[in-house]
Amino acid sequence: MHFLLLYRDLVPDYVTRREPLRAAHLAHAQAAADRGELLLAGALADPVDGAALLFQGDAPDAAEQFARTDPYVLGGLIGTWEVRRWHTVIGAGAAHRP
Numbered sequence: 001m002h003f004l005l006l007y008r009d010l011v012p013d014y015v016t017r018r019e020p021l022r023a024a025h026l027a028h029a030q031a032a033a034d035r036g037e038l039l040l041a042g043a044l045a046d047p048v049d050g051a052a053l054l055f056q057g058d059a060p061d062a063a064e065q066f067a068r069t070d071p072y073v074l075g076g077l078i079g080t081w082e083v084r085r086w087h088t089v090i091g092a093g094a095a096h097r098p
Contacts, residue, residue, distance in 0.1 A: 001095050002039075002086040005063040007051040007072070009079025015048055017077060024071040029053070037062040039093070056095070060085065 011017055018025070032038035032055075041053040055063040063083040072078050088094040 001056065001058060002088045003055045003057065003060045003063045004084050004086045005053040005055060005067055005081060006084065007053075007067075007078045007081050008049075010049060011077050011079065014077060018072060021071040021075045021077065028066070028070055032062065032066055035062075038066070054086070055083075056093075 029038060029041050033041075037055050037057060039054045039056055042051065044050040044052065053063070053066070055066070057063075060083045067073055067078075067081045067083070070078075073081065087096060089096050089098050
């Protein structure tokens with residue numbers, strides 16, 4: 001199954017304010033990718049007003065744990081986050097086939 005972790009309501013000047021936490025955040029993300037949990041991740045652009053992170057697994061636990069321990073969340077840069085199950089049906093990595 002796939003799960004999207006969505007970050008919303010970023011603080012003003014997010015791009016500038018994330019800089020001190022960026023290395024720790026990227027290391028956190030890379031560790032999740034190395035475990036095979038995180039497939040893709042990145043900020044939404046033009047404007048930078050959120051982010052989407054794609055996780056895979058049997059339950060949303062990895063995505064939820066990632067958010068709870070993410071330096072950006074702990075540092076107060078992310079106003080709200082939510083994990084949503086994404087019913088993927090098309091593409092090489094789709095979890096469900098039509």
